[in-house]
Amino acid sequence: MxxxxxxxxxxxxxxxxxxxxxxxxxxxxxxxxxxxxxxxxxxxxxxxxxxxxxxxxxxxxxxxxxxxxxxxxxxxxxxxxxxxxxxxxxxxxxxxxxxxxxxxxxxxxxxxxxxxxxxxxxxxxxxxxxxxxxxxxxxxxxxxxDDDQSYAIADYAVDEMDAKTAVVWTDQSMDFTKALSKFFKERFIERGGEVVAEDSFMIGDTDFSAQIARLKSTDPAPDIIFVSAIPTEAGLTVKQIREAGLELPIVSGDGFDTDLVADTPGPDLANDVWFSTHTYRGDxxxxxxxxxxxxxxxxxxxxxxxxxxxxxxxxxxxxxxxxxxxxxxxxxxxxxxxxxxxxxxxxxxxxxxxxxxxxxxPISIISVMGGEFNVESIWRP
Incomplete structure (x- = not known):
């Protein structure tokens, strides 16, 4: 037994x-x-x-x-x-x-x-x-x-780009993109900047002509545009903003850390883009x-x-x-x-x-010029 x-x-x-x-x-x-x-x-x-x-x-x-x-x-x-x-x-x-x-x-x-x-x-x-x-x-x-990375790119825009005014575009369908814009605005205003206009879009949108028309009509023209987006829309917004003849710097967070930011607009249009991301490139x-x-x-x-x-x-x-x-x-x-x-x-x-x-x-600030990504600065919390 x-x-x-x-x-x-x-x-x-x-x-x-x-x-x-x-x-x-x-x-x-x-x-x-x-x-x-x-x-x-x-x-x-x-x-x-x-x-x-x-x-x-x-x-x-x-x-x-x-x-x-x-x-x-x-x-x-x-x-x-x-x-x-x-x-x-x-x-x-x-x-x-x-x-x-x-x-x-x-x-x-x-x-x-x-x-x-x-x-x-x-x-x-x-x-x-x-x-x-x-x-x-x-x-x-x-x-x-997102608070740290938004603060990093806001600080860079103020300190290195001498930005005093900004337009903010936000993908309203994502928690990430809404948080990124929230913290960017918080820091940019805290540093003495002014958000002169805001606009929105949704994941899957492919036509940004209405937002671009409103951006063009902003008077006086803003120093920068902050675009809070995930990769597909990141590439499309860069492409369409540049195709519209607008040359103001585009800034964002790590949703822009994708080859689509260069590949979708192509090297001739992928210029004056700046984003915060995870410390890795150039380290x-x-x-x-x-x-x-x-x-x-x-x-x-x-x-x-x-x-x-x-x-x-x-x-x-x-x-x-x-x-x-x-x-x-x-x-x-x-x-x-x-x-x-x-x-x-x-x-x-x-x-x-x-x-x-x-x-x-630590957080890297990356520039995109001629479709090429380069580390410009390291921000530390």
Missing amino acids: KTLKKFAAAAALTALGAAPGLAQDEPIKIGALYNATGGMSSLDGPSLKGAQLAAKKVNENGGVLGRQIELLAPDTRTDQQETAKAAQRVLSEGVVAGIGQSDTTFVMAAAPLFQEASIPFVTSGATHPELPQWVGNYMFMAPFG DRPEVGQFIADYNDEYGMDPENAFAPLGYDALMLVVDAIERAGSAEPDAIRDELEKTRDFKAVTGTISYTRDTMVPPK
């Missing part, structure tokens, strides 16, 4: 994946939720590639806790419903953590489901500074907050050089933008937490993520020292 009981207990443990040695042989599953297609793909595609590169590097070096990393990466298709379905799918498949998304709207379609399941989620690129408060204590950010830290070399070896090209190393950083934050915890249990990972200090990420050192749980990170 005792033998039968022992056998039954062992069988139950095996069914739960807890038999001695069994769990340690299984891969550690991590969800990677990215919009590989659709309007966010020029940011999320590189992020996913960065995360996949990180997983490959970890696995080639023996894995973490002696186990391999397995990324579950369904395409969320730049669609909130698809994002929620993908989150539910990977949670049902036993992930111990999730990473992903470059926009707050899509994080909010996924991260609350991870919070409800008590599974940590690290966004690689969404930057709304209230995300950790909105979602809960299982939510973490690899990037800076001589060893972590950056190694990442660029590894990315080139893996994909035969340089990283497309700062969202590639952000995907890498998000996964490595999770791996670092697993290593420090000595466990792949979600609660243990969450606890160690919260304790993260001085983590040497590709996009800058990450420490969760603020009450908001948004890491204070």
Whole structure:
């Protein structure tokens, strides 16, 4: 009878994946939720590639806790419903953590489901500074907050471009774009600037002629225009503003950190564009050089933008937490993520020292001239 009981207990443990040695042989599953297609793909595609590169590097070096990393990466298709379905799918498949998304709207379609399941989620690129408060204590950010990046580009516009007046265009369909404009206006006005007019559009809009007509009629003409947009509309607004013969500087945040800003208008029109983004381009830290070399070896090209190393950083934050915890249990990972200090990420050192749980990170100011991207300045919070 005792033998039968022992056998039954062992069988139950095996069914739960807890038999001695069994769990340690299984891969550690991590969800990677990215919009590989659709309007966010020029940011999320590189992020996913960065995360996949990180997983490959970890696995080639023996894995973490002696186990391999397995990324579950369904395409969320730049669609909130698809994002929620993908989150539910990977949670049902036993992930111990999730990473992903470059926009707050899509994080909010996924991260609350991870919070409800008590599974940590690290966004690689969404930057709304209230995300950790909105979602809960299982939510973490690899990037800076929109307040910091908006302040950075506002300071640059005032200090380096001598801008005193601005028109602000905002995509009203996205939490990210609305927050970016809010914080830009706050800082620009605080620094003595004046917002002389505002206008709006929605994701998917392709004709900006009405907004351009109103911009042209603004009298006196503003010193700059701040355009808060995600990649597709970023490229289109630059193209159409320049085609209309307007030459005033266009400024923005990291939604403009996409090749579409140069490719959509073409090099003849992609001029006098300035945006704040994650510190990466032109950075001589060893972590950056190694990442660029590894990315080139893996994909035969340089990283497309700062969202590639952000995907890498998000996964490595999770791996670092697993290593420090000595466990792949979600609660243990969450606890160690919260304790993260001085983590040497590709996009800058990450420490969760603020009450908001948004890491204070340096911010690059990038110019686009003749379709070429160049680092002009580094802003520090």
